[in-house]
Amino acid sequence: MATREVLELLSSSTKLERDRGLVELQRQINDAKEGDIQAIEMALTSLLQDSAARWEQKQGALLGSKLILVSNEDSSEEFALTVRLHALHCLNDSEARVRLAAGEVMGALCRRNGPEIYLSSKDIILEGVQSNLERHPISDSGHEEQKQAEALMEKLSSSPGKESIADAAQIFHDTAGWKNLETWMKCLQCVIEGCGVHFSEHVTQDLVDLIFQTLTHTNRFVRETGFQVCAALVSCGSQEDFDFASDLWYDEVEPMESESMSAMFGDDNPIMLHGYHFAQHLADGLADNWSQVRLSASVATRQFVLNLPNEEARQRFFPALIPRMCLNRYYVAEGVRIYSQETWRRVTGTKGKEVVETYIKDTVEYYVAQTMADNHAVREAACACIAELGSKINRECVRPYVPVLLQALLECFKDESWPVRDAACVACGNFVLCFPEESKSSMEALYPLFFSNLQDNIPSVRQGAAIALSNVAKAYGQEALDVLLAKITEGILGLDKQPQTTEKYSSMDKGVATFGVVKRLRDNDIELHTDKQMYSCGSLAPKMGRGGGCMDHKFRRPSEPWELCDGCTILLSELSGIQQPIASQISNFLPLVAEAARKHHYTEHVHFLETVCKQLPVLAKNVGKRFFKPHIELFLDPVFYSLSCDNALTSSAASQCLNHLSQFLGPNILRGRVEQYNPSYLEKLEANQFIAAF
Structure with a gap:
């Protein structure tokens, strides 16, 4: 392909073609003969000098120039000088993609020529960062942009009052782009990475100090980029292959004296002279409210820990490091969670438990603090981590902290976020099982909360409550069983109070549906949708558990009787697995469950039947054939009704239920019982067995 055709691709308005142009340019560079590179340089220089060039042409020319600088050591000094001047000019371009490409070119020049490129451009780059740190609201050149920002803040505000406008302005500054600051920071990052250890x-x-300002910036994009620059900066230590990409931890870690730092890391490592201050900022990043910032700090942290020269250096930062690494392993954002899990594996190897036990005080204090975080994802992760302490860590290490941990979980049990309530419930169950004596005084407060989750609107919350209550039964034996079996009786019999189907839709508009869509009565109520505060992300929404709000636990939709019956059925199944001689007690409840499964007067009965079909094989296996066989006929009508149900999940659960019962009882025994009870079911049973074979 000719040089002219490559330039046309690089100048295309389509990204795919510009990318293809870079591939073709790389091929030309690889196959270039003497004089060919010079021709390509002249063509790219000509394109950069075109004042009327579109942004796509500028970006293509810059990326092409970067490719020349990186791939060809024989590129001319004149070309490098020309490209540098144009790259510096393009750092102020109105198009962000052009600015990013210009920063990459500066990095390539530093990789080619060394730190002198940085020194010759230092004042321009640092001034670009400094001058963009603050957003000036009113300017002659940005009047239209300011009007758009004010309009957005008006939408974000909950009312025309000054306080709400101020809140909206803060949200805007937290989330909107921040002029050219990000691209100037990216340029600085590319320059540092290009210089490497020579920087x-x-x-x-x-x-x-300038970089530290970005790490505490109000805007999340700036903080994220700041931590990336910070990682590049600390990786340029004087020791070869020593990547200080995150010498950044804080809290109880005291600042190292200069002599101590020099002794540990050498006199020629200026980065480590600021190690404690880097540590403070990175720790804040690891606990940032925004997942992207947290991930950026996590990447730097891994590099720091794995490259510290000795165990003594690691242990100095571990009191603050270990709790944050532990919590991020359960963080809801998948990228942060998976990356942190791998970091933990690399750092601790097979000694993770021992490390946590060594720093148990710091870990407990951090977990308890995070149960009160504004971000619901952090509170959920903290509850999961507390549950892990109870089930995996040496109990003698955790025992002194059980009261404070249980108190924190009790608060989370009342959270406005159902995943937090679920995590707190499971964690409490673990603690009761592991520390029954220490937890006994809290049971009066815990039982109502467990039972509340047992009838929650969310199925997984009901499942979690059943698991937690089975742990309570394991911990306290018959005393707890009496309480739980009484609740199961109440819940299953309470299904009689479930409203009829017609009452289910009392909140629906009785008028003609528009385009076949049924609307709730207040869907178009202006009062519900006007002058209400908006949030761009759940991370920004305030925690309303103590101050009220539509998601407060006191304002949840009241549970319906079928939901409690559903939860009690799951609990009965969990209790049947306890290794105690209670099979006869559990089997006495099977007729109650079968009777509840025959009631179809409410819309959600198919969901309850799905639960029954899933739990019946578990109940049968746990109570044993002796106690289950006398009740099998009671469940045949509900199971075969579910098998023919239009609900796919319920039908599938019934199919699997029959297969499991066939394996447990024996195919001939199940067939004989079905034939004896209702011969018309045989055809469905055989058809289900035929399908299951495939």
Whole structure:
């Protein structure tokens, strides 16, 4: 392909073609003969000098120039100088993609020529960062942009009052783009990475202070980019292959004296002279409210820990490091969670439990603090971590902290977020099982909360409550069983109070549906949708558990009787698995469950039948053939009704239920019982067995 055709691809308005142009340019560079590179350089220079060029042309020319600089060591000094001047000019371009490409070119120049490129452009780059740190609301050149920002803040505000406008402005500053600051920071990152270890001698107090300002910036994109720059900066230590991409931890870690730092890391490592301050900022990043910032800090943290020269250096930062690494392993954002799990594996190997036990005090204090975080995802992760302490860590290490941990979980049990309530419930069950004596005084407060989750609107919350209550039964034996079996009786018999189907739709508009869509009565109520505060992400929404709000636990939709019956059935199944001689007690409840499964007067009965079909094989196996066989006929009508149900999940559960019962009882025994009870069911049973074979 000719050079002219490559330039046309690089100048295309389509990204795919510009990418293809880079591939073709790389091929030309690889196959270039003497003089060919010079022709390509002249063509790219000509394109960069075109004042009327579109942004796509500028970006293509810059990326092509970067490819020349990186791939060809024989590129001319004149070309490098020309590209540098145009790259610096493009760092102020109105198009962000052009600015990013210009930063990459500066990095490529530093990789080619070393730190002198940075020194010659230092004032421009640092001034670009400094001048963009603050957003000036009113300017002659940005009047239209300011009007758009004010309009957005008006939408974000909950009312025309000054306080709400201020809140909306804060949300806007937290989430909107921040002029050209991100791209200037990216340029600085590329320059540092391009210089590599040679940048170390150019790390000054002014540079470090400037980067620290970005790490505490109000805007999340700036903080994220700041941590990436920070990772690049600390990786340029003087020791070869020593990547200080995150010498950044804090809390109880005291600042190292200069002598101590020099002794540990050497006199020629200026980065480590600021190690404690880096540690403070990275720790904040690891606990940031935004997942992207947290991930950026986590990447730097892994590099830091794995490259510390000795165990003594690691242990100095572990009191603050270990709790944050533990919590991020359960963080709801998948990227942060998976990355943190791998980091934990690499750092601790097979000694994770021992490390946590060594720093148990710091870990407990951090977990308890995070149960009160504004971000619901953090509270959920904290509850999961507390549950892990109870089930995996040496009990003698955890025992002194059980009261404070249980108190924190009790608060989370009342959370407005159902995943937090679910995690707190499971964690409480673990603690009761592991520490029955210490937890006994809390049972008066825990039982109502367990039972509340047992009838929650969310199926997984009911499942979690059943598991937790089975742990209570294991911990306290017959005393707890009496309480739980009484609740099961109440819940199953309470299904009689379930309203009829017609009452289910009392909140629906009785008028003609528009385009076949049924609407709730107040869907178009202006009062519900006007002058209400908006949030761009759940991470920004305030925690309303103590102050009220539509998601407060006191304002949840009241549970319906069928939901409690459903939860009690799951609990009965969980209790049947306890290794105690209670099979006869559990089997006495089977007729109650079968009778409840025959009631179809409410819409959600198919969901309850799904639960029954899933739990019946478990109940049968746990109570044993002796206690189950006398009741099998009671469930045949509900199971075969479910098998023919239009609900796919319920039908599938019934099919699997029959297969499991056939394996448990024997195919001939099940067939004989079905034939004796209702011969018309045989055809369905055989058809189900035929399908199951495939």
